[in-house]
Amino acid sequence: MTQQLKLKVNGRDVAVDAHGERPLLDVLREDLGLTGAKYGCGEGQCGACTVLLDGAAVRSCVTTVADAVGMSIETIEGLGEGDALHPLQQAFVDHGAAQCGYCVPGQIMSAVALLRENARPSRAEIIAAMNGNLCRCCNYPSILAAIEHAASPK
Amino acid sequence: MSRHTLTLTTPYVLEAERYELRADGLYRFDPDRRAFVQVLGASLVIAASAATASAQPNGGRRRRGDEQSRTESLDQRFHIGADGVVTVFTSKVEVGQGSRTQLTQAAAEELRLPADRIRLVMADTALCPDDGGTAGSRTTPANVPQIRRAAAAAREILLALAAQRLQVDPSQLDCREGLFADRSSGKQLTLAELAQNDALKSLLQDAASGEASLADADQWKVLGTSVPQVNARDLVTGAARFPSDVSRPGMLYGKVLRAPTYNATLQSLEIPADPALSGVTIVRDNSFVGVAAGNSWLAAAAIDALAAAAKWDNPPHPSSDELFTHLKKTASHDGDAWPRPRVDAWGDGAQALDSVPPERRLAADYTVAYIQHAPLEPRAAVAQWNDGQLTVWTGSQQPSRVHSELSAAFQLPADRVRVIVPDTGGSFGGKHTGEVAVEAARLAKAAGKPVSLRWSREEEFTWAYCRPAGLIEVRAALDDAGRIAAWDFTNYNSGESGIRLPYDAPHGRTQFLAADSPLRQGSYRALASTANNFARESAIDELAAMAAADPLAFRLAHLADGRLKDVLTAVAEKFTWTERYARRAADRGVGLACGTEKGSFVAACVEVEVQPGGAPRVTTVCQAFECGAIQNPANLRRQVEGAIIMGLGGALTEQMVFKDGRLATASFSKYAVPRMADVPQLDIVLLNRPDLPSVGAGETPIIAVAPAIANALANATGRRIRSMPLIPGGS
Numbered sequence A: 001m002t003q004q005l006k007l008k009v010n011g012r013d014v015a016v017d018a019h020g021e022r023p024l025l026d027v028l029r030e031d032l033g034l035t036g037a038k039y040g041c042g043e044g045q046c047g048a049c050t051v052l053l054d055g056a057a058v059r060s061c062v063t064t065v066a067d068a069v070g071m072s073i074e075t076i077e078g079l080g081e082g083d084a085l086h087p088l089q090q091a092f093v094d095h096g097a098a099q100c101g102y103c104v105p106g107q108i109m110s111a112v113a114l115l116r117e118n119a120r121p122s123r124a125e126i127i128a129a130m131n132g133n134l135c136r137c138c139n140y141p142s143i144l145a146a147i148e149h150a151a152s153p154k
Numbered sequence B: 001m002s003r004h005t006l007t008l009t010t011p012y013v014l015e016a017e018r019y020e021l022r023a024d025g026l027y028r029f030d031p032d033r034r035a036f037v038q039v040l041g042a043s044l045v046i047a048a049s050a051a052t053a054s055a056q057p058n059g060g061r062r063r064r065g066d067e068q069s070r071t072e073s074l075d076q077r078f079h080i081g082a083d084g085v086v087t088v089f090t091s092k093v094e095v096g097q098g099s100r101t102q103l104t105q106a107a108a109e110e111l112r113l114p115a116d117r118i119r120l121v122m123a124d125t126a127l128c129p130d131d132g133g134t135a136g137s138r139t140t141p142a143n144v145p146q147i148r149r150a151a152a153a154a155r156e157i158l159l160a161l162a163a164q165r166l167q168v169d170p171s172q173l174d175c176r177e178g179l180f181a182d183r184s185s186g187k188q189l190t191l192a193e194l195a196q197n198d199a200l201k202s203l204l205q206d207a208a209s210g211e212a213s214l215a216d217a218d219q220w221k222v223l224g225t226s227v228p229q230v231n232a233r234d235l236v237t238g239a240a241r242f243p244s245d246v247s248r249p250g251m252l253y254g255k256v257l258r259a260p261t262y263n264a265t266l267q268s269l270e271i272p273a274d275p276a277l278s279g280v281t282i283v284r285d286n287s288f289v290g291v292a293a294g295n296s297w298l299a300a301a302a303i304d305a306l307a308a309a310a311k312w313d314n315p316p317h318p319s320s321d322e323l324f325t326h327l328k329k330t331a332s333h334d335g336d337a338w339p340r341p342r343v344d345a346w347g348d349g350a351q352a353l354d355s356v357p358p359e360r361r362l363a364a365d366y367t368v369a370y371i372q373h374a375p376l377e378p379r380a381a382v383a384q385w386n387d388g389q390l391t392v393w394t395g396s397q398q399p400s401r402v403h404s405e406l407s408a409a410f411q412l413p414a415d416r417v418r419v420i421v422p423d424t425g426g427s428f429g430g431k432h433t434g435e436v437a438v439e440a441a442r443l444a445k446a447a448g449k450p451v452s453l454r455w456s457r458e459e460e461f462t463w464a465y466c467r468p469a470g471l472i473e474v475r476a477a478l479d480d481a482g483r484i485a486a487w488d489f490t491n492y493n494s495g496e497s498g499i500r501l502p503y504d505a506p507h508g509r510t511q512f513l514a515a516d517s518p519l520r521q522g523s524y525r526a527l528a529s530t531a532n533n534f535a536r537e538s539a540i541d542e543l544a545a546m547a548a549a550d551p552l553a554f555r556l557a558h559l560a561d562g563r564l565k566d567v568l569t570a571v572a573e574k575f576t577w578t579e580r581y582a583r584r585a586a587d588r589g590v591g592l593a594c595g596t597e598k599g600s601f602v603a604a605c606v607e608v609e610v611q612p613g614g615a616p617r618v619t620t621v622c623q624a625f626e627c628g629a630i631q632n633p634a635n636l637r638r639q640v641e642g643a644i645i646m647g648l649g650g651a652l653t654e655q656m657v658f659k660d661g662r663l664a665t666a667s668f669s670k671y672a673v674p675r676m677a678d679v680p681q682l683d684i685v686l687l688n689r690p691d692l693p694s695v696g697a698g699e700t701p702i703i704a705v706a707p708a709i710a711n712a713l714a715n716a717t718g719r720r721i722r723s724m725p726l727i728p729g730g731s
């Protein structure tokens, strides 16, 4: 049964009429027009759909929209401040960390969660945190370099 | 050639003349048969939708059908804006390989503009000249020069116009950064000013790409530099709209009913009285059954309800266990059959083997499994009908081919179909066909509303065409001085690119035999070249071992001077091959391989670590690559790195496992692709040859990875693995 669900997305309160069992990913993309989070597998294996729920990186394809009610949802669209890119977004640009770029929103959201938790992760910690995010263009060296750069003391 | 196993109405054509195989389309709808369109519940009205009025009409800058528009007039190629920005139109697509940036550089170079004054409109059949599809690493050798020639011709026209306006001779003018300046008086005109000149449009209209001079590589200002990806900002903010992100007013979400097994045919489908089907458009047309609903969750539920009611006929289907026997059994040796066997023999051919004593002969069979491209963005399309006019946004490397598939499937004249390919998630040779576009269009036609269709990961694994599996038989012999005396190489099914022997051998034969493929197969990054290089470079190491020679020295002794030898020497030096080969141990092995494909040259050295009971680990890949004059060093490096890492998957773990017509590896949890933790140390040497024409680089860097690893494993363990993937179970 569809019901009205109140969500908090990128700091704004929004109401959607949706069946609570629908994946959060679908509701973000199809109902709210936030297409930054991508579908890559629908089963938590690729990370393309990564968004933050109360600051933690989650796979929105295996999170129901009902489970996201009452939590703060952050997507790639909410990351920058106006025209200014978030430091991780800037690092991805500077290091050419996108080939096709389809995985990139998910990569960046996973990295944001990591760096909020641990501002100076070691290389091994970055790899452990990012290993759930597939890049089929296999642009991993540039992605790793971008995250290491964003995590290095300025 | 028998058909493969999907229900098809067009014959399977394997084009052995081409550099790649192609998969055929999935559907042909019968226009004379009334499709069964059903709407249950009251919420959906089938009617022409006013919401589609915003679709742009066809017949814009360029109509299709003029074949490769090598002689297109310049106004079809360029629009010079009053803001001094030049828009370039091309049918090429961007799928992560960097074509958008590279073609921007090409135009900027010859127009003598900075890259940010160029804008590209790509892959819109209503707007862009048909420069062909994006495949076979052709953008660099074919389209970059094509755009450069057109840009140089446009520059000459602009110079002449500026000279006329300034009343000086064109030779008096400097053209730089959008300024046309008279060297003596200092008087100047801007590109923006010239763009407002009424004469410009007709001058461009009347002119074709001419013989205007192109800048030599050592004079390049924009080409040859690491221009950053032009759309990087949109990619990191989520603003980029991939095909699966396209949205149209009133759009529905589609889903297609798939067969439970590979060659199943639908026997019957009674539409059940299931609430999941309420308000859903259901379409059945020949073999096609699909739905369109308000969101993808509803569409999936509706398909589940239909799947539960569908009855199928499931004839037998070869399993992956018996695949290579099947390929050999069904191989076509018939010289009159199509596709014909491709045989190339020299010296005394394969007979020369008979005169060599058995202890100096090698007989080795290599196999290569089917693998999937598994692009992170599955194939996707949004289709919209507007007064019999069809517009489809889809991810494809072949806009023109998808256009033909759509016009054939719906019996539409070419000018009633428009295909737009937004920059698409990486495809790796996997998105040449238009099945998802046809499916979306069929659903949209029935629903009377735009429909978005995106294949699931499981559909992508199961129903997309895959890289061909192959069986390769190598028979070879050494003479008594330890040199190759004869070479016989037969590839069953996987294709002939990279089949030629680059080493000196007085007698030999290579042949490619087509066979019946149980799965849909088609192109893939470097396609058959990976299989042929795997077999050849493994066999060369086996021969080197037989001759008790260092694999590097053995190869160098059989190679003439030239580009292949250059990359091999460069990689051996960077890797310090000679020392590391001497230091090899049971837990640590090194291997190398080299090859050439599509005019570029690659050699790789790898180190593997083998722990008892554990999975072997590739610790280092060192690779040298040469593709002529380098056009964008940073992008080239990323292409080489990406190809190597992608190649690790096919080399080590990736394979399609199927039995009784069911795929056992239809998810990322069952089909392991490389992740960040799998990336070894990469040492890359890019050899720049400004004296040579540039060729493509997205494919060849993948071909040496698997054989170099196989050789390193044999080097460490003494055991030769002759199948790809090398360690399917991880150990």
Ligand code: FES
Binding pocket: A038, A039, A040, A041, A042, A043, A044, A045, A046, A047, A048, A049, A050, A059, A060, A061, A062
């Ligand atoms: S789409 Fe959610 S993890 Fe792959």
Ligand code: FES
Binding pocket: A097, A098, A099, A100, A101, A102, A103, A104, A134, A135, A136, A137, A138, A139, B096, B376, B425, B426
């Ligand atoms: S850049 Fe293409 S999937 Fe990561």
